[in-house]
Amino acid sequence: MHRKKDGTPMTSEAAEIMEKLKDKKAKYEATASIDSFVNFEDIDNRIINEVLGPERYGRVRFQGSGVNTTQYFGSTSHQYMPSRSKSQAEVQKLKDQIVQIQVSTDEQISQLRAKAAAREAEAAEREAEQNRKYNELQLQLQSMMTMFQQFQNPPS
Template identity: 30%
Template structure:
């Protein structure tokens, strides 16, 4: 506002004629007077010097980090605040989505590269700035510190003025407890993964055994059918042989009977012939 409505003009009269639309005349007159005081000029010079020392530019303007966090949280269903990596992207990206400068781009590229790697020794979903909430906050803080360096005393980067390491991360003992719990959780996850792998292996082996049993059953059934078929054929052959034998015996008996009858008839005919003589 000062750069747009105050600095371009040389006199207070000109400035009064170019009042910002959201301020009243009295407020604008007081603000013009304040900016003209030695105290305000001294503050302005100090702020200018501090801005000149900034290595990394940002796009948040006069909006505080707390306000940005609140606004971003209101956009989410769970009202969760963005983490420090997401805050860096929000405050160092232009409206068109490009980084504000090359240094910011380099830092965000490093964040992206580290977030895409597995978390510790346990598998983790690859994340980007827009989806880094799928990664634990402890892991995000580790990545942030790895890229940006250690925190200054009493300050926590990515949170603006006010928050301290204790208010954000807790006391040293609590942080150590958090690290221990995180390590225990990772170990438990590794044990769970190992158990799942063993279960998968056992399931595969059981499936193989079932397949083998099924194959043995099919082979046995086929063999049984062959045996039954062979047995039926043998019985049939034996029956046919007995029938043939019975037929031969009957034929022999019939032939014997016919021969006996023929002989008897011939004897009778001989006797009749002799009687006639």
């Protein structure tokens, strides 16, 4: 906004707008001191849009009616990514990271399940071997008992 040499606004309408802008900025700053999720990116433009409304097509605010966006910003202004696109890119990046973590977690779970199955198979194999040895020892014991009984009771 234009001001006189003494710093006062040129018109009462300009003074009113400047006061609204200051109030909105103070509200944003107060909210930011309480809420850490307030996004300060492009905050001045958001405040201006709230007070004055959106820019008119093809014009640059505060530059007069004869200046359009290409004249003011140049033809390369499209190279700057708007904050919404940045946010969307960040969200997509986080989604990709979540997918990678899920894939990694699924792989780890599969590996752990395979290890558990291998350990269960080894345990079953050991148990079968122990049962076989037990049965073998039982047979040997029975055989020895039979031999012992034969020596105590010789045939007549």
